[in-house]
Amino acid sequence: MDEEYDVIVLGTGLTECILSGLLSVDGKKVLHMDRNDYYGGDSASLNLTQLYRKFRSDQPVPTDLGRDRDYAIDLIPKFIIASGELTKILVHTDVTRYLEFKQIAGSFVFREGKISKVPSTEMEAVRSPLMGLFEKRRAKNFFQFLQNWKDSDPATHQGIDLDKDSMKTVYEKFGLEPGTQDFIGHAMALYLDDDYITKPARATYDRIILYTSSMARYGKSPYIYPLYGLGELPQSFARLSAIYGGTYMLDKQVDEIVTDADGKFVGVRSGNETVKAKQVIGDPSYFGAGKRVDGGKMRVVEDGKVVRAICVLKHPIPGTDDADSAQIIIPQNQVGRRNDIYIAMVSSTHNVCAKDVYIAIVSTIVETDRPEMELAPGLALLGQIHDKFVSVTPLYTPTASGESDNIFITRSYDATSHFETVVEEVQDVWRRVTGGKPLVLKKREGGEGEQ
Amino acid sequence: MADAAASADKSIQVKLVLLGEAAVGKSSVVLRFVSNEFQANKEPTIGAAFLTQKCRLEDRVLRYEIWDTAGQERFHSLAPMYYRNAQAAVVVYDVTKAASLDKAKSWVKELQRQANPHIVIALAGNKVDLVNNAAASSSSTTEETSEDEPDDATATPAELAQAASGDGLRAVARDEAQAYATEAGLLFFETSAKTGEGIVELFTEIAKKIPIEHILASTRGGGANRPGGAASGSNAQGNVNLDANNQTPKNACNC
Numbered sequence: 001m002d003e004e005y006d007v008i009v010l011g012t013g014l015t016e017c018i019l020s021g022l023l024s025v026d027g028k029k030v031l032h033m034d035r036n037d038y039y040g041g042d043s044a045s046l047n048l049t050q051l052y053r054k055f056r057s058d059q060p061v062p063t064d065l066g067r068d069r070d071y072a073i074d075l076i077p078k079f080i081i082a083s084g085e086l087t088k089i090l091v092h093t094d095v096t097r098y099l100e101f102k103q104i105a106g107s108f109v110f111r112e113g114k115i116s117k118v119p120s121t122e123m124e125a126v127r128s129p130l131m132g133l134f135e136k137r138r139a140k141n142f143f144q145f146l147q148n149w150k151d152s153d154p155a156t157h158q159g160i161d162l163d164k165d166s167m168k169t170v171y172e173k174f175g176l177e178p179g180t181q182d183f184i185g186h187a188m189a190l191y192l193d194d195d196y197i198t199k200p201a202r203a204t205y206d207r208i209i210l211y212t213s214s215m216a217r218y219g220k221s222p223y224i225y226p227l228y229g230l231g232e233l234p235q236s237f238a239r240l241s242a243i244y245g246g247t248y249m250l251d252k253q254v255d256e257i258v259t260d261a262d263g264k265f266v267g268v269r270s271g272n273e274t275v276k277a278k279q280v281i282g283d284p285s286y287f288g289a290g291k292r293v294d295g296g297k298m299r300v301v302e303d304g305k306v307v308r309a310i311c312v313l314k315h316p317i318p319g320t321d322d323a324d325s326a327q328i329i330i331p332q333n334q335v336g337r338r339n340d341i342y343i344a345m346v347s348s349t350h351n352v353c354a355k356d357v358y359i360a361i362v363s364t365i366v367e368t369d370r371p372e373m374e375l376a377p378g379l380a381l382l383g384q385i386h387d388k389f390v391s392v393t394p395l396y397t398p399t400a401s402g403e404s405d406n407i408f409i410t411r412s413y414d415a416t417s418h419f420e421t422v423v424e425e426v427q428d429v430w431r432r433v434t435g436g437k438p439l440v441l442k443k444r445e446g447g448e449g450e451q
Numbered sequence: 452m453a454d455a456a457a458s459a460d461k462s463i464q465v466k467l468v469l470l471g472e473a474a475v476g477k478s479s480v481v482l483r484f485v486s487n488e489f490q491a492n493k494e495p496t497i498g499a500a501f502l503t504q505k506c507r508l509e510d511r512v513l514r515y516e517i518w519d520t521a522g523q524e525r526f527h528s529l530a531p532m533y534y535r536n537a538q539a540a541v542v543v544y545d546v547t548k549a550a551s552l553d554k555a556k557s558w559v560k561e562l563q564r565q566a567n568p569h570i571v572i573a574l575a576g577n578k579v580d581l582v583n584n585a586a587a588s589s590s591s592t593t594e595e596t597s598e599d600e601p602d603d604a605t606a607t608p609a610e611l612a613q614a615a616s617g618d619g620l621r622a623v624a625r626d627e628a629q630a631y632a633t634e635a636g637l638l639f640f641e642t643s644a645k646t647g648e649g650i651v652e653l654f655t656e657i658a659k660k661i662p663i664e665h666i667l668a669s670t671r672g673g674g675a676n677r678p679g680g681a682a683s684g685s686n687a688q689g690n691v692n693l694d695a696n697n698q699t700p701k702n703a704c705n706c
Binding site for chain 2: 069082100102235236239248250
């Protein structure tokens, strides 16, 4: 450990591993450390032994759930949008060669006590039980308007200016009911609250198009998922980094972020060794996690909480046509909340659990002092729950950009149901670390697979 | 991604992983097998870590997809993804370093615990050229032929005594490693990436022992144990190929 590095990365969560991989490919000398003896940090997938160690260390691992090694239970529930930004990074960096993906079988939305498939085309809108006859016609017109929109052709704009008019104006123009707005804004545009309605419609338009084009790509849902769990994603980027010279140390205690008299980063101390580097990148848990560190400095602050319930089921979720996997969005308005409740379910089809077991994670942003109660509308949709692991996780945001002290801290994984914000975070940290350079994805050259 | 490879030439794709302590010559063993080359002072593995090579048997062609550790083994940080779905593993130790066999044994244990239960594991005692040379030059009683045919006789008590006293000499008796391999159900070879000794034999014997029928069956089923890990999305049921509509297939066949 007496070498000097360009960058030390702390924590092997997805954000950190993507950055580590991209920086190594860019020629930087990277040392990547994690205090755990497994990859993934907060975005790991755990087997039963690891899950029990984390949530119920005082209890033995049950024997009625099948083999321990068949399990890879995600800690953060997210799906990959087929045409989204993470897919682009996966393809450009060629880490797809380490991974296999399957579709998520269905995308559902909760309306008036029932769940239904999210329609994504005008044809599906016409057949959807979500809307009455007249509403279907209006929704059909709305979808046609979106599909036909061309920036260069004002004839397709029908008097709407996406950059100026709010989404409210667009909804009103097509006369869509509040319930329809709920599933469009929350199950297609994937907003967690209703703030988007008063903002210019362009962002919502882009997100709906992302949803529909992702849906069209493989057919069943707009989402894909890596076999063996989301924890494969950080592992694959860690391998990318290692292949480009990155050094990996798991199970390594990080005791101190060493700074100089000006507060600038010097190195990382582990036991009585200190490794030096020009910069450090890491997740909030290495920087105090909301507590004062290093002479009273507050490096990260709490910015809300997420409550998540990992539920073990012995049956598919009722009302999903026995889907082997599904996303269900419960729009906030439908259950009198400010934030959506979101369910992500995967099963043995994705090699994350034993046969005939289903893992559903119900999550939402905490609004009260009884977070588990807030999940009730989601839990109620699951039928009998065999077992449940509930956690409340603070979301941390760094207090400084890192440009002045070379300490670059990533944000916690948010409550969104997909990875788009993770990629935004990667792009943002990249820009900060490189002194303002935008992230341009380069194709990986030669290397593996060549002879 | 080599989508076409498996079906086009009817070769059967086999994921093979390398394991072993740092600097025992894992990459060199593969380089010898794949390109028939040897680099004397090879840098620790950087850049290329995913090589392919065909192996022809009488009735079948295997296409090895060989994964190198990319140095992640150095601080015990290999990801489970590494040996996931591997059908074969070569666990390498250095015949001049006794501790490297202990490390090899712990890797074998790890594989037997974590990897595919049908995995074929081979133990390779590498750098046997150092022992052969040393034996030939320093001992008048050892015949020249021992370089070509290292057999049990090479691990004489005299040599073991030498190993204890000098650098670069045998520190792991062939008998000892063979006995361990037999007990643990492993293939065993002493190899030299430098001279090529034992290398082709190593990979050929692995190929003979691979349960092809099992691989084909699980491929047809599109199930969990599909060989080759990530190689293609076309043959397993319901898998999606992210690269498919992104671009025209690049270097579709690497062989």
